[in-house]
Amino acid sequence: MAEGKSLRVAYGEALAELGAQNDKVVVLDADLSHATMTSIFAAQYPERFFNFGLAEANMMGAAAGFAHSGLIPFASTFALFGTGRAYEQIRNSIAYPKANVKFGLSHSGLSVGEDGGSHQSIEDIALMRVLPGMTIFVPCDPLETKKAVFAAAAIDGPVYIRVARPVVDVITVEDAPFIPGVANIMREGVDVCIIATGLMVKDALAASEELGQKGIGASVVNMHTIKPLDVDCVLQMAQTCKAIVTTEEHSVIGGLGSAVAEALAGQSSVKFARIGIQDKFGRSGKPEDLFKAYGLTALDIERQCLSLLR
Amino acid sequence: MDDQALLEKAAAIRTDIVEMLYRCQSGHPGGSLSCVEILMALYYRVASVDPQNPSWEWRDRVVLSKGHGCPALYAILADKGFFPREDLWRLRQIDSHLQGHPDMRKTPGIDVSTGSLGQGASVAVGMALAAKYKKARYKVYAVLGDGEIQEGMVWEAAMSAAHYRLDNLVFILDHNGLQIDGSNEQVMSLGDIMAKFEAFGFKCRKVDGHDIGGIAGAISAPADGKPLFVLAETVKGRGVSFMENNAGWHGKPMNADEYGMALDELKGRHHG
Numbered sequence: 001m002a003e004g005k006s007l008r009v010a011y012g013e014a015l016a017e018l019g020a021q022n023d024k025v026v027v028l029d030a031d032l033s034h035a036t037m038t039s040i041f042a043a044q045y046p047e048r049f050f051n052f053g054l055a056e057a058n059m060m061g062a063a064a065g066f067a068h069s070g071l072i073p074f075a076s077t078f079a080l081f082g083t084g085r086a087y088e089q090i091r092n093s094i095a096y097p098k099a100n101v102k103f104g105l106s107h108s109g110l111s112v113g114e115d116g117g118s119h120q121s122i123e124d125i126a127l128m129r130v131l132p133g134m135t136i137f138v139p140c141d142p143l144e145t146k147k148a149v150f151a152a153a154a155i156d157g158p159v160y161i162r163v164a165r166p167v168v169d170v171i172t173v174e175d176a177p178f179i180p181g182v183a184n185i186m187r188e189g190v191d192v193c194i195i196a197t198g199l200m201v202k203d204a205l206a207a208s209e210e211l212g213q214k215g216i217g218a219s220v221v222n223m224h225t226i227k228p229l230d231v232d233c234v235l236q237m238a239q240t241c242k243a244i245v246t247t248e249e250h251s252v253i254g255g256l257g258s259a260v261a262e263a264l265a266g267q268s269s270v271k272f273a274r275i276g277i278q279d280k281f282g283r284s285g286k287p288e289d290l291f292k293a294y295g296l297t298a299l300d301i302e303r304q305c306l307s308l309l310r
Numbered sequence: 311m312d313d314q315a316l317l318e319k320a321a322a323i324r325t326d327i328v329e330m331l332y333r334c335q336s337g338h339p340g341g342s343l344s345c346v347e348i349l350m351a352l353y354y355r356v357a358s359v360d361p362q363n364p365s366w367e368w369r370d371r372v373v374l375s376k377g378h379g380c381p382a383l384y385a386i387l388a389d390k391g392f393f394p395r396e397d398l399w400r401l402r403q404i405d406s407h408l409q410g411h412p413d414m415r416k417t418p419g420i421d422v423s424t425g426s427l428g429q430g431a432s433v434a435v436g437m438a439l440a441a442k443y444k445k446a447r448y449k450v451y452a453v454l455g456d457g458e459i460q461e462g463m464v465w466e467a468a469m470s471a472a473h474y475r476l477d478n479l480v481f482i483l484d485h486n487g488l489q490i491d492g493s494n495e496q497v498m499s500l501g502d503i504m505a506k507f508e509a510f511g512f513k514c515r516k517v518d519g520h521d522i523g524g525i526a527g528a529i530s531a532p533a534d535g536k537p538l539f540v541l542a543e544t545v546k547g548r549g550v551s552f553m554e555n556n557a558g559w560h561g562k563p564m565n566a567d568e569y570g571m572a573l574d575e576l577k578g579r580h581h582g
Contacts, residue, residue: 058432058466065436093433097414097423
């Protein structure tokens with residue numbers, strides 16, 4: 001197994017590697033380049049790195065201007081300030097004209113930890129998901145983060161890459177495909193299906209392991225693309241399994257759980273539950289303590305599966 | 311086109327604006343009529359564009375950041391041959407490429423989709439930065455409204471334009487002094503606009519916003535390696551006397567009598 005690393009480091013390294021191959025790639029940041037790790041790109045390609053200071057709205061508008069000029073801008077800041085503060089710039093200057101802008105936004109979700117609720121973005125997927133033509137990637141490990149960066153560059157149109165802050169073990173393999181809109185089935189079982197995204201994929205695998213020891217077959221779907229959602233995979237799992245549990249480090253409103261519920265509505269009567277942040281803000285604490293407090297652990301997933309199957 | 315021809319053209323563009331807005335019974339007459347000469351200075355004097363090849367990579371960029379003034383822009387683009395003039399009469403109708411606010415994906419010649427105020431300024435900054443990175447020599451012109459500069463992001467954009475020494479960027483302010491709820495002074499005072507942009511690092515000039523030659527001169531003259539700000543003093547509703555300097559005509563449809571009066575006045579001026 002390759003060594004774990006922070007997804008934001010994987011993001012910064014991938015940008016630098018992409019930049020080496022394509023001189024149309026430019027990188028924008030808003031005074032957080034040492035947190036989003038775009039500093040790795042900036043060190044190698046200073047002439048293609050643009051710091052906008054603490055002005056996220058202007059950065060997103062300017063990103064559209066780069067895209068309209070034939071370049072491929074990657075704009076980065078924290079998920080909250082990108083999708084939140086600059087929401088309407090993304091909406092009207094990027095999504096509405098289908099500008100070829102990518103935004104890799106870090107420090108998403110509760111895993112920000114100690115900085116607390118003001119900085120923990122629990123709604124970014126929801127905000128981006130309602131925008132027509134938006135692609136949303138939520139990579140689960142460093143390998144997938146790199147693949148998401150390269151896949152984003154290959155798409156003609158806006159792409160949001162949700163990047164988490166913590167150091168994460170590698171849980172996928174180098175030659176696993178990363179096809180936008182096609183989920184990766186990482187475990188197959190017929191009793192219950194856990195559909196997970198981002199950091200929760202690891203916990204879903206652990207839960208599946210535990211359930212297996214109890215004689216329960218649990219599929220694990222790594223839903224790395226939230227939009228377009230792999231509806232075929234969801235419906236197929238709804239036929240194969242007796243229950244579906246979604247899990248994400250995001251509000252249960254508007255994120256993966258909502259997307260899967262929308263896919264199932266009117267199509268399936270499979271038992272269904274959503275694990276995520278239950279319509280609450282975050283707070284300060286160590287990430288692992290927060291995940292426990294908000295019910296986002298492998299044990300929580302396992303219990304939810306057992307409860308649905310009961 | 312000589313100066314007399316330009317004057318006649320300005321009256322014809324205003325006539326088109328009135329016609330378009332009367333037909334769709336919506337839209338923004340005041341702010342469309344105030345920016346006619348600014349856009350004419352760009353399209354008939356300064357900007358290098360190609361109606362046969364609207365997406366020509368090395369063209370100058372024009373960003374109508376005050377997107378609600380688009381009837382003026384549409385009339386000019388049609389006159390330049392970017393699309394058939396008949397299209398103008400379908401403004402704001404379903405299946406028309408002429409949207410209520412400019413849409414770069416639908417209308418040939420529109421460089422940036424705008425309408426949400428403030429955003430065009432930032433997009434223009436990005437385009438000017440991209441031109442520098444590409445070592446291209448084209449310029450980026452953004453036309454802003456005075457109410458629009460109450461948006462905070464305009465000042466973020468201004469800060470970044472100076473920081474990156476964007477001497478290929480020009481902001482032109484259509485300063486007609488009025489916004490939806492009244493005068494700038496009543497709604498939210500703008501203070502000393504020239505001093506503010508100067509303090510943000512722009513080269514600043516003030517011109518008569520209805521003098522095409524003066525505007526063209528001001529936006530073409532060197533700016534000492536700085537981004538350029540041109541404050542164009544204009545009259546909201548210019549050319550239709552009952553609309554002039556009247557905030558009520560920001561976004562009001564004309565009735566048949568008003569339409570007739572507006573046309574009489576514009577055509578009179580056109581022939582006189």
